[in-house]
Every structure is written in structure tokens, then in C-alpha cells.
Amino acid sequence: MSPRRVALVTGASSGIGLRAAVALARDGVRVFAGMRDVSRAADLIDAATQAKVTVEPVAIDVRDEAAVREVVARLERDAGRLDVVVNSAGVLWSGFAEDTSADELREQFETNFFGVANVCRAVIPGMRSRWYGRILNVSSLGGRVASPMFSGYDASKFAVEGYSEALRHELRAAGVFVSLIEPGMVPTRMVRHAWRRSDASADPQGPNAAATARLERLFQVGAGWSHQTTSADAVARVIARAASARTPRLRYVVGLDAYATLWMSRAAPQAWELWNAWLARPETR
Secondary structure: OOOOOEEEEOOOOOHHHHHHHHHHHHOOOEEEEEEOOHHHOHHHHHHHHHOOOOOEEEEOOOOOHHHHHHHHHHHHHHHOOOOEEEEOOOOOEEEOHHHOOHHHHHHHHHHHHHHHHHHHHHHHHHHHHHOOEEEEEEOOHHHOOOOOOEHHHHHHHHHHHHHHHHHHHHHHHHOEEEEEEEEOOOOOHHHHOOOEEOHHHHOOOOOOHHHHHHHHHHHHHHHHHHOOOOOHHHHHHHHHHHHHOOOOOOEEEEOHHHHHHHHHHHHOHHHHHHHHHHHOOOOOO
């Protein structure tokens, strides 16, 4: 019998990361569920208990490279190896590009891009030495098609896309496959509660206040509609399938809205551009 596979899932306190940890555990994988603060593991433990599986919460701050290396080394000592890594930790900032500060951009990239790179660098040597590994980076539709008001978030996901594609080329010959999970809008806690906005974009005296309010209303409507189309569980099922595939694909698009947006942006690029420009239009004075 082959040994039980071992996985590390980051961002596992809620949303896609939580559901992915449970889905992998259902498949018989030993799951280390990473999160910055393990005191926030209650929802994860409840979900695992309901699914009659076990997950092991682990404190990990993906922004801290030294800490990531230490945690990965400890898990590899304890479990013998890491076969699967799911990079799901992320933060969501919104704001028009001209209103987004350098510090806000850096915070977005520290988690969404550099956090992914920190984890990848830590786990690659062990996977390469065993000639086996699955690295699944949770990107977004926003990593393929950018939207107004999300320049920082989309830029961080575009960076993850390019990094992951190059990394796949570098590691495939060593038996390590890198894949991108690209969901559309998923109604997670990050969308409902942890979404942060550049204050300057909502400044009533600024040029983008009306467009910000308009786009936020549309975004929230989309988040409500996505309950009917793409759940965190649906994304987690795709992650579990990719983790067990003999030859995982580079990209896994998840959600009707994601497929529709990709189709529209390719089939009618000028119409798509005009639509987004209309949404982002300034208030008429």
C-alpha cells in the first residue's frame, strides 16, 4: 500500500482554504491547515468534525519567509514529507489605481504574491528530492482578466499566474506539477468581511467616489449571485481533483461567471473594454 499523502493548505481558517483542507482530508490526505492565528481554527474544526475527518491546524504567516521555512522543515520532519501544497492565503484590497497608496499595494503583494513564493521556495527542495509534488496556487479570474477598482488585487494575481507558469516549466521534469486554480467570484469571508478599500477612492471630493460606489454595488450583487453558481466547496472539489491527478493541468477555471467573463473578454474585446470603461466613468458635473 502506498504511504498516506501529506498536504499543507495555507489560508485555511476560512473560505476556499478551509473547504480545500476538508476536501483533501476526505480523500485520505493528512492535512496541515495553515493560518496566521490558530485561535481562529474553530470554523475549520467544526467543518472537519461534520465531515468526520481530521485536520491539524498550524500557525504560519506566509509573509514571513524565515518562519515559513521553519514551519515547512518541522512538518517535513514530523510527517516525513509534503506531497501537496495549496497556497490559498490572500487579502483583497480595492481602489482606483490613482488612489491606491504604495503601502496598500505592498500589503496586497506581500500576502498574495510574495507569500506564495515564500511557501513554494520552502517546499520545492523536498518535493524535488522525492521526485513528486503538487503545488496548487489559488489565483482568480482577476489573474486573467482585470477589472476597474481592483488594479492592486488583479496585479498580484497576474503576478501569481506568471510565476506559477514559469515554475511549472522548471519543475515538471522533476515530477513536481504546479497548477493554478482560477475561480470567479466566490462568496467567502474575504469578500463579505475582510474586503478593504482605499479610503481615497471613496473620498466624496475625489474624482472616483461615484464610480467606487457604483462598482461596489455591482460587486456585492455579483457576490450574492455567485452563491448560486460557485461555492467554496465547488472550488475545493477542483483542488482535490487536481491534487490527485496523474498529470494536473496548468489552469483550472471554476465558475460560470469565470467562463463567461473569459469568453466575453476574448470574443468581444472592444465591447468588454467599453463596458468596463462605462462602469468606471467619473461623475458628470
